[in-house]
Amino acid sequence: MARKSLVGVVADELLDRIIAGEFPPGAVVPGELELSARHEVSRMTVREAMKTLEAQRILSVERGRGTYVNPLNRWASLEAVLRAAAEGKNDASAAIQLIELRRMLESGACELAAGKIGDAEIQDLHGYVESMRLAHEGNDLAAFVEADLAFHDLILQASGNVFVAVLFEPLQRVLQKRRTETSRVPDIQEHAIGHHQSIAEALASREPHRARDAMDAHMQQTLDDLKTYVLADRSD
Structure with a gap:
């Protein structure tokens, strides 16, 4: 380098x-x-x-x-904005806006993926959900986050839209930090497992609108959990 x-x-x-x-x-x-x-x-x-x-x-x-x-x-630099989101002191607004961005991109990507995803990928999604469940039961935060990220990455790739994957690549470092932060809360893990299961089932149905709605519901739950369990503690 x-x-x-x-x-x-x-x-x-x-x-x-x-x-x-x-x-x-x-x-x-x-x-x-x-x-x-x-x-x-x-x-x-x-x-x-x-x-x-x-x-x-x-x-x-x-x-x-x-x-x-x-x-x-x-700011006009994505790298600088991501650094601020990952390392900044006043990051509540950035955390919320990051979920808003994910909601816009991932709900659409999930809708696209419903018409293109293969049986093997559906099996992989269910496997990631099971890995999340086992990690939750075993109190293995790192394994939970790894399976969570892999689940979402598979859907982005299955969307078949190269721009979606390219847009998300720079976000990975910030997303991993955020997942680790929020997933420390057992209730948040339980919510995530249920929603990931619903998303996998919606994609297995090959119904685009159902898949989009399932991902959108997950993003709303993620936002609610962030405000309830993470940001509320910081304001005390």
Whole structure:
């Protein structure tokens, strides 16, 4: 793997500080002199790093006033948004929006998959549900998450739409972290097992609307569980 340039290193470290909440939306980031001293690089290197983040709409430059951090919904870099979702401190909104995105894409993918999925893939889906059930009974969180992710990935692939799979690939790291977080709750695991079973049965029927409705119900349950068991605890 090629080494990052000094410009890339400085841009990444400043982004890390933004994501960590050191510079929240609307805050002014340090000037070139302070950053060049901190990173022991030239002002030109810092200037190029700032331009990189400005091009991604993470920063906005106001001549004569300073450089400001933009709100997350203005960022134009998928990688940066995913890093914020995975590592950010104020991630409740990002967690909800991630489920909303999954709902839009996965419900449609499940509907497509109903008309294309094969018998062997249906068997695999039931196998993943059984693996989730055994992991739940054995209190094996890692195995539960692995089977859960594999179940959804199979449906995305079975949709036959290459764009769906490509769109989801960058989300995998964030999804794995979220699944691990939510699946620590036994009640959430039980809900997930029931919904995955319903999805597998709907796909086995080869009825597109039934498959879509089953996935949509799962996404709604996932959202409800997130709000009830995870986000509610953080607000206490």
